Amino acid sequence: MNTSRVFVFKQLKSLLRVKCSSAAPSNDLRRLTSTPGSCPKVCVVGGGPAGFYTAQHLLKAHPAVQVDIYERLPIPFGLVRFGVAPDHPEVKNVINTFTQTAQHERCSFHGNVNVGKDVSVQELQQAYHAVVLSYGAEGNRSLGVPGENLSGVYSAKDFVGWYNGLPSNKDLKADLRSETAVILGQGNVALDVARILLSPLDILKKTDITQPALEALAASRVRRVLIVGRRGPLQVACTIKELREMVNLPGTKPEMVTAEFQGIAEALKDLPRPRKRLTELMLKAAQGSCEGGGAEKRWGFRFLRSPVEILPAPDVSRAAGIRLGINRLEGSGEGARAVPTGEVEDVECGLIISSIGYQSLPIDPAVPFDPRKAIIPNRMGRVQEAAGLYCSGWVKRGPTGVIATTMNDSFDTARSLIQDMETGELDISTAKMGSQAVAPLLLKRGVSPVSFSDWEKIDTEEMKRGKAAGKPREKMLDVAEMLKAAHA
Amino acid sequence: MAASAAARVSAGLTLRFSKVNPGCNPCTLPRLNSCSHANLGAAREGILYSFRNLNRSLQTSNHSTGVHNYESEKANAEETKDDVNVVYIDRSGRRIPVKAKVGDNVLYLAHKHGIDLEGACEASLACSTCHVYVRSDYYDKLPQSEEREDDMLDMAPMLQENSRLGCQIIVTPELDGIELTLPRVTRNFYVDGHVPAPH
Numbered sequence: 001m002n003t004s005r006v007f008v009f010k011q012l013k014s015l016l017r018v019k020c021s022s023a024a025p026s027n028d029l030r031r032l033t034s035t036p037g038s039c040p041k042v043c044v045v046g047g048g049p050a051g052f053y054t055a056q057h058l059l060k061a062h063p064a065v066q067v068d069i070y071e072r073l074p075i076p077f078g079l080v081r082f083g084v085a086p087d088h089p090e091v092k093n094v095i096n097t098f099t100q101t102a103q104h105e106r107c108s109f110h111g112n113v114n115v116g117k118d119v120s121v122q123e124l125q126q127a128y129h130a131v132v133l134s135y136g137a138e139g140n141r142s143l144g145v146p147g148e149n150l151s152g153v154y155s156a157k158d159f160v161g162w163y164n165g166l167p168s169n170k171d172l173k174a175d176l177r178s179e180t181a182v183i184l185g186q187g188n189v190a191l192d193v194a195r196i197l198l199s200p201l202d203i204l205k206k207t208d209i210t211q212p213a214l215e216a217l218a219a220s221r222v223r224r225v226l227i228v229g230r231r232g233p234l235q236v237a238c239t240i241k242e243l244r245e246m247v248n249l250p251g252t253k254p255e256m257v258t259a260e261f262q263g264i265a266e267a268l269k270d271l272p273r274p275r276k277r278l279t280e281l282m283l284k285a286a287q288g289s290c291e292g293g294g295a296e297k298r299w300g301f302r303f304l305r306s307p308v309e310i311l312p313a314p315d316v317s318r319a320a321g322i323r324l325g326i327n328r329l330e331g332s333g334e335g336a337r338a339v340p341t342g343e344v345e346d347v348e349c350g351l352i353i354s355s356i357g358y359q360s361l362p363i364d365p366a367v368p369f370d371p372r373k374a375i376i377p378n379r380m381g382r383v384q385e386a387a388g389l390y391c392s393g394w395v396k397r398g399p400t401g402v403i404a405t406t407m408n409d410s411f412d413t414a415r416s417l418i419q420d421m422e423t424g425e426l427d428i429s430t431a432k433m434g435s436q437a438v439a440p441l442l443l444k445r446g447v448s449p450v451s452f453s454d455w456e457k458i459d460t461e462e463m464k465r466g467k468a469a470g471k472p473r474e475k476m477l478d479v480a481e482m483l484k485a486a487h488a
Numbered sequence: 489m490a491a492s493a494a495a496r497v498s499a500g501l502t503l504r505f506s507k508v509n510p511g512c513n514p515c516t517l518p519r520l521n522s523c524s525h526a527n528l529g530a531a532r533e534g535i536l537y538s539f540r541n542l543n544r545s546l547q548t549s550n551h552s553t554g555v556h557n558y559e560s561e562k563a564n565a566e567e568t569k570d571d572v573n574v575v576y577i578d579r580s581g582r583r584i585p586v587k588a589k590v591g592d593n594v595l596y597l598a599h600k601h602g603i604d605l606e607g608a609c610e611a612s613l614a615c616s617t618c619h620v621y622v623r624s625d626y627y628d629k630l631p632q633s634e635e636r637e638d639d640m641l642d643m644a645p646m647l648q649e650n651s652r653l654g655c656q657i658i659v660t661p662e663l664d665g666i667e668l669t670l671p672r673v674t675r676n677f678y679v680d681g682h683v684p685a686p687h
Contacts (some may be wrong), residue, residue, distance in 0.1 A: 060604075088614065090609050090610075090612035090613070090614035091609055091614045091615065093608065093609045093610040093612060093614070094608040094609065094615070096610065097606075097608060239639075239642065239643055240639045240642055241636075241639045241640065241643075244635075244639065273642065273647065274642035274643070274647065277638070277639075277642060278642070402615070402616075402643060403608055403615060403617075404606075404608065404615055404616050404617045404643070404644070404645075405645075407606060407608065407617060408645070408673045
């Protein structure tokens with residue numbers, strides 16, 4: 001009998017069985033877990049990338065911390081599921097990393113819990129040693145121009161939510177009858193919207209885009225998409241991958257105004273590499289384009305234009321055009337400012353999508369909020385003037401950046417939290433009840449949380465339905481339907 | 489049957505781990521322990537880490553790479569002279585020398601040794617989280633990056649001349665002695681003090 005094998009198994013099994021409150025079989029671990037409060041409990045509000053990356057880092061950095069993630073929807077992953085475009089499935093691979101975190105023995109997921117309504121932040125602070133706010137940005141910046149509420153005008157956030165199956169955007173009736181669509185904003189979200197509007201159906205129908213969106217796009221009459229920005233070509237906020245996808249989009253052709261690129265080629269040599277490569281590609285697209293005409297689908301940038309008014313159709317209920325103010329640029333580079341010249345031009349269009357940024361909202365009176373910057377005031381993730389409160393992701397630094405940006409940001413917040421535990425700045429000496437204190441409150445209030453394994457039932461059902469349709473999944477669009485599948 | 493197979497693998501892993509990393513290297517346990525808190529023996533650490541990492545590689549959607557790693561775990565019970573020396577320099581500046589096999593993927597090699605190189609998109613050129621700096625004398629030995637890699641690199645913070653994505657670097661004999669540094673994306677997110685200009 002090989003005794004080394006027995007040794008391996010025994011130790012492996014005992015290590016895997018270590019729980020915070022039970023007696024640990026080995027002496028050194030018992031020393032670690034026998035004192036009360038050596039099992040810190042952290043609550044994360046928000047089950048998107050920020051929440052999961054913060055949890056991941058906390059679990060790795062501390063051997064006994066218990067992390068509970070609360071999420072308003074029954075399902076996790078936030079913008080990875082509802083923001084990333086359907087034709088970008090590789091970006092969604094990060095879900096596998098988050099799944100591992102959720103399945104960690106010291107982590108638990110509590111979906112269908114609305115923090116601020118079903119349970120207050122104060123109650124969470126009583127139950128946990130620390131609360132991390134990672135609830136992102138669910139609002140959007142408004143244009144602030146007349147006609148903004150006409151039918152045919154949508155925020156990119158809602159439009160993207162609609163084709164990605166966000167339950168609150170289920171009833172958006174996208175009016176795709178107009179030949180020209182104008183997108184305000186030139187970031188990656190604007191380019192995603194343009195690409196989804198003009199992508200061949202053959203490509204879209206194999207993605208996880210929702211069935212209603214697919215049907216609406218199949219009937220769409222949109223043939224021309226203008227992506228409008230208030231500054232110039234050197235200030236576009238999109239990145240080269242998304243621009244390249246537009247340039248290479250089958251069945252489409254760029255339509256730019258070459259005059260808008262005057263002086264740009266000369267500026268290339270002084271640009272840092274990412275901006276230089278992006279601008280070179282844009283110039284190439286501009287030079288290869290033709291203005292107007294042809295049956296093919298067309299797309300193009302328009303620069304130095306700001307919305308002034310959305311013009312109604314004769315029956316005054318829906319949009320028929322947009323009045324754009326013409327700007328000139330003051331300064332150069334990233335800090336250049338758009339200054340109105342007073343001139344305007346009108347563009348005929350029945351679909352206007354405003355892609356000028358998401359915006360965070362305050363969650364609870366107990367949490368400080370800066371209404372001007374629309375973030376939680378903080379220093380390196382520590383909420384100002386609120387001991388035991390932390391924040392990560394978009395609600396901490398503003399709604400920009402890709403998953404990698406949020407990852408680094410979340411790791412920073414986790415590091416601040418861990419440091420505070422080590423220095424005693426964060427008091428973890430008294431034992432806290434964690435989810436055991438929250439569960440009875442939820443029960444009393446008629447809230448039934450969805451666990452991670454409940455989500456997995458929803459996941460399996462979605463994939464099963466998708467398989468029948470030749471898609472990776474067919475998303476459920478309705479919270480009631482999700483809850484039914486979760487508790488089946 | 490399955491139990492004895494698992495025991496063989498575990499024993500093999502213990503053997504291999506203790507040979508490769510003779511010193512206690514507590515921070516190689518991903519997502520579990522930190523060096524100042526745990527006082528586990530190196531052998532136990534090694535098993536637990538390797539066991540978890542096996543699960544991780546098996547769970548990735550890039551199935552072929554996952555399988556490759558699992559196979560190479562079994563085959564690597566003893567070192568051979570075909571090993572290629574790779575050194576990672578982690579975000580705190582610590583040097584972590586590892587033994588690689590020709591054909592190993594630098595991202596998954598890092599995972600195998602508990603180095604915190606994230607691979608959010610699992611080597612599909614859809615993110616920049618596996619960004620590394622390649623020591624300049626080795627940078628030119630790598631095949632040129634394809635356009636898709638350059639597009640992703642453009643989004644990485646603290647891009648340098650010698651930046652590459654770890655998931656695109658495959659170990660070859662010429663890379664023996666290569667050093668890969670993980671960029672320090674520190675507390676001040678923009679480490680040079682740069683603040684994005686509002687407009």
